[in-house]
Amino acid sequence: MKITLKIWRQKGKDQKGAFKTYQLDHVSPDMSFLEMLDVLNNDLVRKGEEPVAFDHDCREGICGMCSLYINGRPHGPLQTTTCQLHMRSFTDGQTITIEPWRAKAFPVIKDLVVDRSAFDRIQIAGGYISVNTGGVPDANEIPVPKKIADEAMDAAQCIGCGACVAACKNASAMLFVSAKVSQLALLPQGKPERKERVEKMVATMDAEGFGACTNTRACEAECPKGIKITNIARMNREYFSAMLTSYEVAAGAGGD
Amino acid sequence: MKLDSKIPEGPLAEKWSKHKFNLKLVNPANKRKYDVIVVGTGLAGASAAASLGELGYNVKAFCFQDSPRRAHSIAAQGGINAAKNYQNDGDSIYRLFYDTIKGGDYRAREGNVYRLAEVSVKIIDQCVAQGVPFAREYGGLLANRSFGGAQVSRTFYARGQTGQQLLLGAYSALNRQIANGKVKMYSRTEMLDVVIVDGKARGIVTRDLVTGKIEAHSAHAVLLCTGGYGNVFYLSTNAKGSNVTAAWRAHKKGAFFGNPCFTQIHPTCIPVTGDHQSKLTLMSESLRNDGRVWVPKVAVKGLKASDATKIAEADRDYFLERRYPSFGNLVPRDVASRNAKYVCDEGRGVGQTGLAVFLDFADAIRRDGKKTIEAKYGNLFDMYKQITGDDPYTVPMMIYPAVHYTMGGLWVDYNLMTTVPGLYALGEANFSDHGANRLGASALMQGLADGYFVIPYTIGDYLANLPYEKVSTDRPEFKEAIQSANAQIEKLINIKGKKPVDQFHRELGLTMWEYCGMSRNEEGLKKAKKKIQDLRAEFWANVNVTGGAGELNPELEKAGRVADFLELGELMVDDALNRAESCGGHFREESATPDGEAMRKDDEYAYVAAWEYTGDNQPEVLHKEELRFENVKLTQRSYK
Numbered sequence: 001m002k003i004t005l006k007i008w009r010q011k012g013k014d015q016k017g018a019f020k021t022y023q024l025d026h027v028s029p030d031m032s033f034l035e036m037l038d039v040l041n042n043d044l045v046r047k048g049e050e051p052v053a054f055d056h057d058c059r060e061g062i063c064g065m066c067s068l069y070i071n072g073r074p075h076g077p078l079q080t081t082t083c084q085l086h087m088r089s090f091t092d093g094q095t096i097t098i099e100p101w102r103a104k105a106f107p108v109i110k111d112l113v114v115d116r117s118a119f120d121r122i123q124i125a126g127g128y129i130s131v132n133t134g135g136v137p138d139a140n141e142i143p144v145p146k147k148i149a150d151e152a153m154d155a156a157q158c159i160g161c162g163a164c165v166a167a168c169k170n171a172s173a174m175l176f177v178s179a180k181v182s183q184l185a186l187l188p189q190g191k192p193e194r195k196e197r198v199e200k201m202v203a204t205m206d207a208e209g210f211g212a213c214t215n216t217r218a219c220e221a222e223c224p225k226g227i228k229i230t231n232i233a234r235m236n237r238e239y240f241s242a243m244l245t246s247y248e249v250a251a252g253a254g255g256d
Numbered sequence: 257m258k259l260d261s262k263i264p265e266g267p268l269a270e271k272w273s274k275h276k277f278n279l280k281l282v283n284p285a286n287k288r289k290y291d292v293i294v295v296g297t298g299l300a301g302a303s304a305a306a307s308l309g310e311l312g313y314n315v316k317a318f319c320f321q322d323s324p325r326r327a328h329s330i331a332a333q334g335g336i337n338a339a340k341n342y343q344n345d346g347d348s349i350y351r352l353f354y355d356t357i358k359g360g361d362y363r364a365r366e367g368n369v370y371r372l373a374e375v376s377v378k379i380i381d382q383c384v385a386q387g388v389p390f391a392r393e394y395g396g397l398l399a400n401r402s403f404g405g406a407q408v409s410r411t412f413y414a415r416g417q418t419g420q421q422l423l424l425g426a427y428s429a430l431n432r433q434i435a436n437g438k439v440k441m442y443s444r445t446e447m448l449d450v451v452i453v454d455g456k457a458r459g460i461v462t463r464d465l466v467t468g469k470i471e472a473h474s475a476h477a478v479l480l481c482t483g484g485y486g487n488v489f490y491l492s493t494n495a496k497g498s499n500v501t502a503a504w505r506a507h508k509k510g511a512f513f514g515n516p517c518f519t520q521i522h523p524t525c526i527p528v529t530g531d532h533q534s535k536l537t538l539m540s541e542s543l544r545n546d547g548r549v550w551v552p553k554v555a556v557k558g559l560k561a562s563d564a565t566k567i568a569e570a571d572r573d574y575f576l577e578r579r580y581p582s583f584g585n586l587v588p589r590d591v592a593s594r595n596a597k598y599v600c601d602e603g604r605g606v607g608q609t610g611l612a613v614f615l616d617f618a619d620a621i622r623r624d625g626k627k628t629i630e631a632k633y634g635n636l637f638d639m640y641k642q643i644t645g646d647d648p649y650t651v652p653m654m655i656y657p658a659v660h661y662t663m664g665g666l667w668v669d670y671n672l673m674t675t676v677p678g679l680y681a682l683g684e685a686n687f688s689d690h691g692a693n694r695l696g697a698s699a700l701m702q703g704l705a706d707g708y709f710v711i712p713y714t715i716g717d718y719l720a721n722l723p724y725e726k727v728s729t730d731r732p733e734f735k736e737a738i739q740s741a742n743a744q745i746e747k748l749i750n751i752k753g754k755k756p757v758d759q760f761h762r763e764l765g766l767t768m769w770e771y772c773g774m775s776r777n778e779e780g781l782k783k784a785k786k787k788i789q790d791l792r793a794e795f796w797a798n799v800n801v802t803g804g805a806g807e808l809n810p811e812l813e814k815a816g817r818v819a820d821f822l823e824l825g826e827l828m829v830d831d832a833l834n835r836a837e838s839c840g841g842h843f844r845e846e847s848a849t850p851d852g853e854a855m856r857k858d859d860e861y862a863y864v865a866a867w868e869y870t871g872d873n874q875p876e877v878l879h880k881e882e883l884r885f886e887n888v889k890l891t892q893r894s895y896k
Binding site: 011012028029030031032034035036038039041042044045046048049050051053055056057058059060062063064065080084086088109110113115116117119120123124125126127128129130131132133134136137138139140142143144145146149150152153156157159160183184187189190 | 381
C-alpha cells in the first residue's frame with residue numbers, strides 16, 4: 001500500500017506547530033497503525049531527521065497510553081485503540097491526517113504527545129476507597145449481586161486514554177470521571193464515601209479546565225472500551241444528591 | 257561473598273509467622289523520618305508504595321509511563337490464584353505451595369513459595385475492599401475458574417482483564433497516599449542508576465523524560481519493582497517500554513542476577529507477519545481446551561488458513577495428541593511451545609512465514625455448536641479477527657510461541673533484599689518464587705504479595721537499624737552517578753552512526769530467540785555469545801540516535817535500554833551455558849530422555865545461579881545458592 005501522511009509536528013509545549021507531509025510506499029495491510037509509524041520513524045532516522053514522537057506502550061489495547069486523532073476521529077475509524085487499528089482499515093493511496101488529542105486540559109508536550117496528568121489529579125481527588133492494607137474483612141463477607149458487580153466492571157474497564165475528551169466538542173471529561181464514580185458508587189465497599197468522592201472528583205474536573213457535558217454522546221461513540229453514558233447520568237444523580245445532602249468540599253481538595 | 261537466603265528455621269507453615277515476630281519494628285512516630293524510593297508502579301510497585309505510605313514512611317515513586325496506571329501489569333488477562341478454598345474442592349495453602357514448587361520444576365525455594373501461598377488469601381480480601389469488581393456468582397459470592405497446572409479452581413478473575421482491575425485497585429490506593437502527601441509521584445521519569453553510599457543503597461539518579469533533566473534522589477532504602485526483561489528478545493508480549501535498565505544498572509552496582517536464562521515462552525500467541533512486527537499478542541491459554549493443534553504431515557509451502565480444509569484428515573499431524581496421548585493439547589506451556597518449534601523447524605509450519613501452527617476449532621464447533629464456542633471464547637475470537645483479519649469460526653487460527661515472562665531477575669533473600677544492603681527487588685524484577693517455570697495466574701499473586709504483605713514487614717527490620725539522617729545529594733557518590741549518566745547520554749547522541757536503535761534491538765532479539773529461546777544447545781549458545789559481543793561493539797560504533805538530550809526523545813530512551821539488553825543478553829547465554837540440564841522453560845538439548853523429553857539433573861543443578869558483575873567485558877562470577885527440599889519429593893514431570 002502507498003499512503004500519504006499529514007502529521008502534526010510541534011517541537012515543544014510553547015512552540016508553534018504545523019502539519020508536515022510524508023509519503024510511505026511500503027505499507028503492509030497487516031501492520032498495526034503504530035507499526036506503520038515505526039516504519040516512518042526508522043526511515044526518518046536513516047535520513048537523519050527527527051522521528052515523530054507519539055505515546056504508546058502495551059500495544060494490546062489495555063494500557064491506554066496510545067492516542068492520536070486520525071482523520072478527525074480519536075483512535076481512527078474503528079471503535080478501538082490506535083494500537084489495535086490495522087492498515088487494512090485504510091485504502092491504497094489514502095491520505096491520513098494525524099493530530100494529537102486537542103483539549104485545553106491536555107497540553108501538547110511534543111508532536112503527538114500530550115500531557116494527560118489532569119486525569120491522574122482527578123483520580124487523586126477521590127477515585128479510591130479509603131482502606132489501608134490489611135485489616136479488611138474476608139472477601140466473601142459482603143455479597144455483591146452479580147448484576148451490580150457486572151455493571152461496576154463495565155464502568156471499571158475505562159483505560160483512561162482520553163478519547164472521550166478528544167471526541168467531545170466541549171472537551172468534557174464526564175465519561176472518564178463518571179466511570180470511576182459509577183464503579184465505586186455501585187459497589188457496597190464504595191458507599192461510605194460516595195458523596196465526598198463525587199463532589200471532590202467533579203470539583204477537580206472543573207478546576208482542570210475540562211468542559212461541560214451537552215449530551216452529544218460523541219464520547220460514547222468513540223470510547224474504545226464501550227463505556228456507556230448512563231454512567232454520566234448516574235454521576236449527575238450522585239452529584240445532585242450529594243450537593244443536597246452533604247457538606248461542601250473545597251475545590252480540588254483531596255485526602256482524608 | 258556467601259549467599260544467605262535468610263530462610264527462617266522451623267516447620268514450613270510457621271516460618272513466616274515466626275520471622276514476622278522476629279523482625280525489628282520502626283515505631284509509628286519514627287516512620288516519617290525514613291524516606292523510601294519505589295521504582296516502577298505495576299502491581300508490586302504501586303502496592304508497595306501505597307502500603308509504605310499508609311504505614312507512615314515518606315515515599316517517592318517513579319514510572320516512565322505518563323501515568324502510574326499504565327504499568328504493564330495492566331495487560332495480564334487470566335486471573336490471580338489464591339488458596340481460599342471457596343469451592344470446597346480440596347484446595348489449601350499447602351496445595352498451592354506444592355503446585356507452585358512442582359510447576360516451577362523444583363528450582364524455587366520452599367520457604368518463599370510457602371509464604372506466597374500463605375499471603376495469597378489476604379490479597380483477595382484486600383482487592384475486594386478496594387472495589388476491584390471480581391467476577392461473582394448469582395448468590396453474590398466470588399467466582400473461580402481453573403487454570404493450568406492445578407486440579408482445583410482457585411483463580412479469581414475480572415473478565416479477561418484481571419491485571420487491569422488489580423492494578424487500578426493498587427493505583428487507587430497509591431492515589432490516596434499521593435492525596436495524603438505520603439507519596440510523591442514522578443511520572444515520565446526513568447531511573448538510570450542506583451547510588452551507593454558506605455555500602456548501602458541510598459538513592460537513585462533519574463532522567464525526566466520530558467525535559468531531559470538528570471536528577472538525584474536520596475532515601476534510606478530503594479525498591480526496584482521494574483518488571484521483567486522479556487524485551488531482550490525484541491518481540492515479546494511485553495509492552496514496548498518494558499526494560500531491564502533499572503535492574504541491570506543495579507546489577508552493575510553489586511546486585512547479583514539470579515537465573516537469568518529462565519524465561520517463559522507462551523505457546524498461544526498470534527504469529528509474526530513481517531519485519532515491521534513490533535510486538536506479539538497473547539491469546540489466552542484457555543483456547544487449548546477446545547482447539548486442536550496441527551500441521552500438515554508433509555510440508556505445504558505458504559499454506560493459508562483459508563486453505564486448511566483442503567488438507568484431508570489423514571494428511572494432518574495433530575502432533576501434541578500424537579506425542580502426549582494423555583494430556584494432548586493441554587500439555588504445559590513449555591512442552592507445547594517446544595513441539596510447535598520442532599514441527600516448524602522441520603519445515604511443516606503454516607502461513608506465509610512457515611512459523612505458525614494451526615489451532616483448529618472446527619471439531620469443537622461441530623460437537624458443541626457455534627453458540628457454545630462463542631460463549632466461551634467470543635472475545636478472543638473477535639480480538640484474533642481484528643488483528644489478523646481471519647475469522648476463527650470459519651478457518652483455523654494460526655498460533656506461534658512468544659516470550660511472555662521472565663522467572664529470572666535480581667537475586668533476593670527472604671526479605672526481598674538484593675545483595676546490596678537497602679536495595680530491594682519485588683515482583684517480576686526479582687528471581688524468587690517461580691523457579692524455572694511460572695504457573696498461570698501466579699504473577700499477579702506474587703507482585704501483590706511482595707508489595708502489600710511482605711515488604712511492609714521486612715523493610716522495617718532494615719530501617720530500624722539505620723540512623724534517621726538523610727544523605728545529601730551533594731555527596732560525591734551522587735555527583736559521580738549523575739556525571740556517568742550524562743556521559744552515557746552524550747556518548748549515545750554523538751555516535752551519529754548509520755543504524756536506527758530498533759534495528760540493533762531486532763538483531764539482538766533474533767539471536768536470542770534462535771539460540772537462547774525454546775531450545776538451547778552448547779554450540780548455539782557459544783555462537784550467540786560471539787554474535788552478541790559483535791553486535792554490542794557495532795552498536796557503540798554505529799548507532800544513530802537522533803534528537804538532543806534536553807527534550808522528549810524516545811530514540812534516546814530506547815538506545816539506553818538496548819545498550820543494557822545487549823549486556824544482559826550475554827549473561828543470559830552464559831547462564832544457559834552453565835546450566836547443562838533441562839528444567840522448566842530452560843531446555844538444553846544435551847539433557848533429554850531418549851524420546852526427546854526434558855531431563856532435570858537434580859544432583860548437579862538444584863541451585864540458584866546468582867551472577868556477580870565484575871567489570872565491563874569481564875566474565876561474571878557465578879555464586880550458587882543450594883536449594884534444600886525438606887517437604888516435597890523431587891520428581892520428573894511426565895505428560896505422556
